[in-house]
Amino acid sequence: MDSAQRQDELKKQAAEAALSHVEGGVIGVGTGSTVNHFIDYLATIKGKIDGAVSSSEASSQRLKAHGIPVLDLNATGGLSLYVDGADESNKALQLIKGGGGALTREKIVAAASERFVCIADESKLVPVLGAFPLPVEVIPMARSYVARELVKLGGNPVWREGFTTDNGNLILDINGLQIMEPMKLEQQINNIAGVVTVGIFALRPADVLILGSADGPRTITA
Numbered sequence: 050m051d052s053a054q055r056q057d058e059l060k061k062q063a064a065e066a067a068l069s070h071v072e073g074g075v076i077g078v079g080t081g082s083t084v085n086h087f088i089d090y091l092a093t094i095k096g097k098i099d100g101a102v103s104s105s106e107a108s109s110q111r112l113k114a115h116g117i118p119v120l121d122l123n124a125t126g127g128l129s130l131y132v133d134g135a136d137e138s139n140k141a142l143q144l145i146k147g148g149g150g151a152l153t154r155e156k157i158v159a160a161a162s163e164r165f166v167c168i169a170d171e172s173k174l175v176p177v178l179g180a181f182p183l184p185v186e187v188i189p190m191a192r193s194y195v196a197r198e199l200v201k202l203g204g205n206p207v208w209r210e211g212f213t214t215d216n217g218n219l220i221l222d223i224n225g226l227q228i229m230e231p232m233k234l235e236q237q238i239n240n241i242a243g244v245v246t247v248g249i250f251a252l253r254p255a256d257v258l259i260l261g262s263a264d265g266p267r268t269i270t271a
């Protein structure tokens with residue numbers, strides 16, 4: 050088994066462990082390869098839930114392919130549980146998300162959920178956020194302006210060329226950041242005109258982090 054396959058096994062392990070948090074009702078479901086495993090496991094207990102609110106077109110398609118109804122968030126009165134992956138997490142369960150470009154809908158569903166269970170392989174736990182390029186969703190006409198403002202904050206933004214979000218916007222990935230104050234930077238970047246949202250999840254961090262590891266799933270709570 051090569052290292053990519055080993056990492057995928059750990060993602061699968063975390064995804065399966067998250068099933069114990071599913072108690073019924075409508076579940077918020079995120080995006081990415083770890084969540085794809087979660088959706089496949091969720092299908093095995095689909096009779097227990099009323100459906101899912103999804104953070105991306107890709108996850109919606111996978112849910113529907115399993116016969117799990119996909120609902121509009123507006124048709125719910127909020128969600129009790131959201132399950133999603135992450136690109137990085139620190140010990141406070143503040144996250145970088147958006148490697149798959151679905152950060153805005155992910156942030157909305159996380160905000161509307163009482164409990165956010167994050168699933169990942171153990172390599173995603175880091176001492177300081179920022180080694181992973183920080184995604185920012187931007188309105189297309191503001192791309193150059195936002196990039197100049199991000200440089201002023203000490204980052205090196207790179208346009209994810211050829212990629213369009215499910216909301217019709219673009220992504221700038223910021224390299225070279227060491228995020229010492231995640232809540233402050235989240236607010237600063239969100240305040241730039243033309244930014245839809247930044248992929249720092251610190252104002253609404255995860256509540257539970259399940260990490261797949263060689264010794265079995267490890268759970269960290271906030």
Ligand SMILES: O=C(CO)[C@H](O)[C@H](O)COP(=O)(O)O
Pocket residue numbers: 079080081082083084133134135136145146147148149150151152155
């Ligand atoms: O934020 C995300 C998508 O926008 C994903 O949760 C994040 O990129 C992790 O992906 P994966 O589970 O494939 O490692």
